[in-house]
Amino acid sequence: MPMGSLETRPIIAITSGEPAGIGPDIILSALSEQTFPARLVVLADVELLEDRARELGLSVTISKLEQPSDVPPHSQGQINVLPIPKAKKTTSGILEVANSPYVLETLKRAGEGCLRHEFDAIVTPPVHKGILCETGVHFSGHTEYFQAQCKSPHVVMMLATEAMKVALVTTHLPLKDISSAITEHSISLVVKALNKDLQEKFGIAQPKILVCGLNPHAGEDGHLGREEIDVIIPTLNKLRQEGLNLIGPLPADTLFTPKYLNDADCALAMYHDQGLPVLKYSGFGNAVNITLGLPIIRTSVDHGTAIDLAGTGKANNGSLKVAIQHAINMANNAKKFSK
Numbered sequence: 001m002p003m004g005s006l007e008t009r010p011i012i013a014i015t016s017g018e019p020a021g022i023g024p025d026i027i028l029s030a031l032s033e034q035t036f037p038a039r040l041v042v043l044a045d046v047e048l049l050e051d052r053a054r055e056l057g058l059s060v061t062i063s064k065l066e067q068p069s070d071v072p073p074h075s076q077g078q079i080n081v082l083p084i085p086k087a088k089k090t091t092s093g094i095l096e097v098a099n100s101p102y103v104l105e106t107l108k109r110a111g112e113g114c115l116r117h118e119f120d121a122i123v124t125p126p127v128h129k130g131i132l133c134e135t136g137v138h139f140s141g142h143t144e145y146f147q148a149q150c151k152s153p154h155v156v157m158m159l160a161t162e163a164m165k166v167a168l169v170t171t172h173l174p175l176k177d178i179s180s181a182i183t184e185h186s187i188s189l190v191v192k193a194l195n196k197d198l199q200e201k202f203g204i205a206q207p208k209i210l211v212c213g214l215n216p217h218a219g220e221d222g223h224l225g226r227e228e229i230d231v232i233i234p235t236l237n238k239l240r241q242e243g244l245n246l247i248g249p250l251p252a253d254t255l256f257t258p259k260y261l262n263d264a265d266c267a268l269a270m271y272h273d274q275g276l277p278v279l280k281y282s283g284f285g286n287a288v289n290i291t292l293g294l295p296i297i298r299t300s301v302d303h304g305t306a307i308d309l310a311g312t313g314k315a316n317n318g319s320l321k322v323a324i325q326h327a328i329n330m331a332n333n334a335k336k337f338s339k
């Protein structure tokens with residue numbers, strides 16, 4: 001990937017994530033360990049970053065920006081912050097519901113900035129969904145938050161490592177609600193959005209997508225569930241007639257084996273814990289979470305807030321580095337296509 005001239009490097013907004021979690025730790029360590037070929041704007045409380053840097057013993061320069069366009073190209077150890085104040089001082093590892101509006105404000109500001117082209121992409125360190133919900137808002141994930149903010153009819157959660165891409169038909173749904181959410185409509189929208197972004201954002205001309213069944217053994221000819229026969233197979237057949245290269249539905253327990261994965265571009269799981277444990281087993285700490293189907297570019301880490309590790313220096317920043325680099329690559333590609 002060409003680095004681009006310094007002034008044209010993309011502006012990437014990085015939110016702080018949950019202040020009591022490892023978001024601040026991994027931002028500070030990742031940005032102090034290497035120079036990224038971009039202009040990085042951290043949306044955060046300045047005191048939070050200063051306190052965490054002190055706690056971790058990291059030598060960084062934290063500078064406040066008046067506006068995002070003032071941000072210089074990133075250099076190792078430089079943290080440029082667009083200040084967003086928190087309500088309460090944070091102790092690493094202690095969640096405070098009073099700071100949840102701050103977390104939501106960082107997301108709102110990042111999304112708005114992207115929609116009005118102040119930022120070229122957003123990278124989100126982890127938030128704690130439970131503490132956000134305690135404010136009374138229902139927050140199930142960044143994926144759904146940015147979908148609502150961008151008014152996108154449908155989005156797809158996809159996590160990727162060098163070896164594997166796994167996308168989901170349903171995102172953060174209780175298990176009891178999944179069967180009724182697997183419909184011709186939902187599968188068609190997800191498969192089409194996935195196919196389009198694999199072509200446009202990943203340069204795969206004719207993506208080959210492996211599709212999981214919902215039930216054990218993909219329903220065992222209807223003896224272990226009928227969703228495959230009633231919904232999934234007819235929907236995939238219709239999509240094949242539109243030219244999509246779809247394999248399945250395959251039993252999920254054997255779909256994730258080299259025989260199938262080595263010859264495919266992406267696996268599509270029906271629900272969160274059908275697909276993500278496999279991906280995380282194979283690449284936890286080095287995967288990127290990408291929201292497809294948005295009018296903006298958004299990437300994230302493959303892990304949560306790891307409250308137990310905040311302020312200890314033990315948090316691995318590998319996934320954040322991958323998420324930042326993916327956002328930069330996607331923003332550079334988008335600029336090329338828009339010319």
Ligand SMILES: NC(=O)c1ccc[n+]([C@@H]2O[C@H](COP(=O)([O-])OP(=O)(O)OC[C@H]3O[C@@H](n4cnc5c(N)ncnc54)[C@H](O)[C@@H]3O)[C@@H](O)[C@H]2O)c1
Nearest residue numbers: 125126127128129130300301303304305306308309315316
């Ligand atoms: N992108 C996101 O915002 C995101 C992603 C996943 C989970 N979450 C949220 O995070 C919260 C906690 O979730 P969880 O406990 O299921 O998962 P978690 O990923 O926070 O923690 C699971 C285990 O992995 C370890 N771990 C996580 N990240 C690590 C890192 N970078 N380096 C070293 N070890 C790491 C933790 O210490 C813990 O043992 C929940 O509220 C969940 O919704 C947010």
Ligand SMILES: N[C@H](C(=O)O)[C@H](O)COP(=O)(O)O
Nearest residue numbers: 141142143144289300302303
């Ligand atoms: N499903 C994601 C994971 O397990 O890594 C995570 O919850 C993040 O989702 P959002 O990007 O929607 O917050």
